[in-house]
Amino acid sequence: MKFCKPxxxxxxxxxxxxxxIGLAYCDPLCxxxxxxxxxxxxxxxQEIKIIRNYINEFNLTGFIVGIPLDEKGxxxxxxxxxxxxxxLLSNELKLPFSYVNEHSSTWESSERFGIKKDKSGLIDSFSAKIILEQWIEEGPELEEIAGKRQIKY
Incomplete structure (x- = not known):
């Protein structure tokens, strides 16, 4: 499935x-x-409270969720x-969101950032960064409400 740059x-x-849950964010101009x-x-x-605090602190306007599809999609x-x-998060936060295929993002994080055997969550957040960079380049646009016209996998 091909998308336009958001x-x-x-x-x-x-x-x-x-x-x-690994987390990363981008500035308004991406x-x-x-x-x-x-x-x-x-x-x-309970982690939703922490996520909400980050959204408020950095004035974030939406979110993306990595979906780990298998090799065949x-x-x-x-x-x-x-x-x-x-x-659940979209309903709780009342923010638009979308899904991104994150197949192999953890492996890519490990290779790209040299992180091995991490139990701190650092590799998870670097994986979120890779997912974000993929979204910036490929989309899709965020949807306004959970369940409405989201990507169907």
């Missing part, structure tokens, strides 16, 4: 794992991207979890 805007990128500390996932979604168990979390 309009520049300051957004948050999430690399959602089972234990942590010129620079920066990592944020990864946040731990909690059973009751098919949904994985983790991709389903990420998709559901994106919808």
């Amino acid at each position: 309009q520049p805007k300051s957004i948050l990128s999430l690399d959602i794992g089972t234990k942590r 010129i620079t991207s920066n990592i944020l500390p990864a946040v731990k996932r909690f059973e009751n979604n 098919q949904m994985t168990t983790q991709a389903i979890d990420c998709k559901n979390y994106g919808k």
Whole structure:
């Protein structure tokens, strides 16, 4: 699926794992991207408060969620979890969002930034940065409300 380069805007990128969520954001012109500390996932979604604080602190206007599709572009168990979390987050934050295929972003982070055997979450946030850079180049545009015309994988 080919998309057009999106309009520049300051957004948050999430690399959602089972234990942590890697975070990165870009400036309103999409010129620079920066990592944020990864946040731990909690059973009751307490991490949403932390994510909301970052959104307010950096005046972010939307977010993207990496979806880890397999080599054939098919949904994985983790991709389903990420998709559901994106919808939950959009409903909680009332922000537009979109999904980005993040196949191999952790491997690319490890290779590109030389991070091996990381338990701090640094590799997760660098993966979020890679997802963000991919979105800046390829899109898609963010959608206004969870569940509305989102990418169908």
